Amino acid sequence: MNAWILEKQSNIEERPLKLTNIPSPVPGKKEIRVKVLVCGICRTDIHIAEGDLPLKKSPLILGHEIVGVVEKTGEGVKSFRPGDPVGISWLYNTCGKCEYCIKGKENYCPDFQCTGWDADGGFAEYITIREDFALSLQGINMEPEDLAPLMCPGIAGYCALKLTEAERGNKLGLFGFGPTAYYVLKAANYLGIEVYVSTRSSSHREEAKRNGAVWVGNVAEENMPCPLNSAILFPPAGALVEPVLAYVEKGGILVLAPVSMSLIEIENYSENLWGRDVRTLYNVNKAEAEEFLKIAGQTGMRMGRQVFNWEELQDAMIQVKKGEIKEPNAVIKIL
Ligand SMILES: NC(=O)c1ccc[n+]([C@@H]2O[C@H](COP(=O)([O-])OP(=O)(O)OC[C@H]3O[C@@H](n4cnc5c(N)ncnc54)[C@H](OP(=O)(O)O)[C@@H]3O)[C@@H](O)[C@H]2O)c1
Ligand SMILES: [Zn+2]
Ligand SMILES: [Zn+2]
Incomplete structure (x- = not known):
């Protein structure tokens, strides 16, 4: 698959992301593979690219405002089928066993894993994630470009x-x-x-x-x-x-x-x-994310977003950093 990867952190003006072709991730047990349609740019992506936050894996694919469709399901997946619309937020995975996870307060889990930081994110054609942490977008009648900023802000x-x-x-x-x-x-x-x-x-x-x-x-x-x-x-x-x-x-x-x-x-x-x-506010949890998406589906939340093409990702990140984009949100169309 085509993916933008970060190997070495540096100022975004130095264009630290490299466009490469790497094997698509294979969905494991209870995981789904998502064909990414769009992914929003967050300031956090820039903080990770530039080294304000440490690099937790290398190479890394950034991006945590992901909207796509399920393309393949791994063994034992029950809640999704190929073709289902899904969103992926900052919440990539948690331990599922600690006191916080058991109480539905997984945002405090010591093993909280972030999309596009601990695990590869959405500036790529495909991403895999545990079905438990993918957010169903079924029944939300909005364009993927409008849905992307719902995933983080x-x-x-x-x-x-x-x-x-x-x-x-x-x-x-x-x-x-x-x-x-x-x-x-x-x-x-x-x-x-x-x-x-x-x-x-x-x-x-x-x-x-x-x-x-x-x-x-x-x-x-x-x-x-x-x-x-x-x-x-x-x-x-x-x-x-x-x-x-x-x-x-x-x-x-x-x-x-x-x-x-x-x-x-x-x-x-x-x-x-x-x-x-x-x-x-310390991270996000799934139950509240789902509650919010239900409200978003009923109210139609649309705020300004500027859409960039796949190859324009780094130009878009530079513009976001400098506050030069014309709209409050920047969204990348994935191939
Ligand atoms: N904890 C988490 O997990 C999490 C996740 C996502 C976002 N956040 C946080 O949520 C916050 C808002 O995010 P956002 O995307 O909406 O960012 P943002 O646009 O930077 O929002 C901050 C707003 O505060 C105002 N502002 C900025 N500097 C100011 C200053 N010196 N004095 C007075 N007002 C100032 C500006 O509003 P006006 O121009 O309208 O005055 C600005 O739009 C950020 O701090 C971000 O870190 C936290
Ligand atoms: Zn974010
Ligand atoms: Zn936990």
């Missing part, structure tokens, strides 16, 4: 939303309005949660309003109109934690979405932290 956003414990009628604040926040807004609307969005960008403000936010503004310039039951902070800016907490009422929950964060300092513990919970 979509699912991760929904897991962050679950951590807030927000319920119908609650007030939820979203601070920063990138792709992840967009999907949270759509899912929260569907669940009857009122969403208050703070963003610096006027185009993000318009998009949030168009998609059902109750209030849109920028807390650097004006206050939230009311206290919040819970909130999600998206940018990795630790200095924002205390001001955001100040909007969350007692008994409320603040979820920090980023995978890295600058220094967090709480100056006024009694006023701004005491009585609130702070949680972090």
Whole structure:
């Protein structure tokens, strides 16, 4: 099969990925082989390519926003047949035996394996995965290009939303309005949660309003109109934690979405932290991914995406790094 492989990490401008032809992976017991149709580019792919995150295998195929169809099933596969539409997210495999896995909290499994990091990902014609971790896309009437971003920002956003414990009628604040926040807004609307969005960008403000936010503004310039039951902070800016907490009422929950964060300092513990919970989003789990995809199928979540051809992968990654793509998401068409 044709695949883009990473052997040695370097700046993405140096084009560290090589286009090669390698044997297609063979589906083992309870595994399926998926013909990849499209795969989205995530910032994490760039972090791995450049060495901000260590290389866990070499050569490695990046990519974890995968949409495709089952092409072949291994021995004992029960839930999929050739031709079935499937998605693959960051969740590639877990041990299945530890306390976390048994409780359905496999996002904390010490053996959590990530697609496109611990195992080969979607910038290739085929990928194999255990049937338990492939996500059925049956009945979701959306183009593969629109489905791809659901696999990372979509699912991760929904897991962050679950951590807030927000319920119908609650007030939820979203601070920063990138792709992840967009999907949270759509899912929260569907669940009857009122969403208050703070963003610096006027185009993000318009998009949030168009998609059902109750209030849109920028807390650097004006206050939230009311206290919040819970909130999600998206940018990795630790200095924002205390001001955001100040909007969350007692008994409320603040979820920090980023995978890295600058220094967090709480100056006024009694006023701004005491009585609130702070949680972090740590990987994703399957039950929530499936719940989210069901909601996505019913609501039709479509956000801007720029589609690139197979041979343009590295140009697209460079553009994503530089913030030069015209849309919030970049998606690669696989051969
Ligand atoms: N834990 C996990 O497993 C997991 C998985 C996926 C994603 N995530 C995290 O989710 C977060 C959001 O992801 P995303 O794809 O939506 O990324 P993103 O577009 O970078 O979202 C962050 C948003 O925050 C705002 N922002 C950035 N820097 C800021 C600053 N210095 N001050 C104030 N606002 C700032 C921007 O929004 P405005 O321009 O609208 O203000 C930006 O769009 C990321 O931090 C990512 O690490 C976590
Ligand atoms: Zn990602
Ligand atoms: Zn486990």
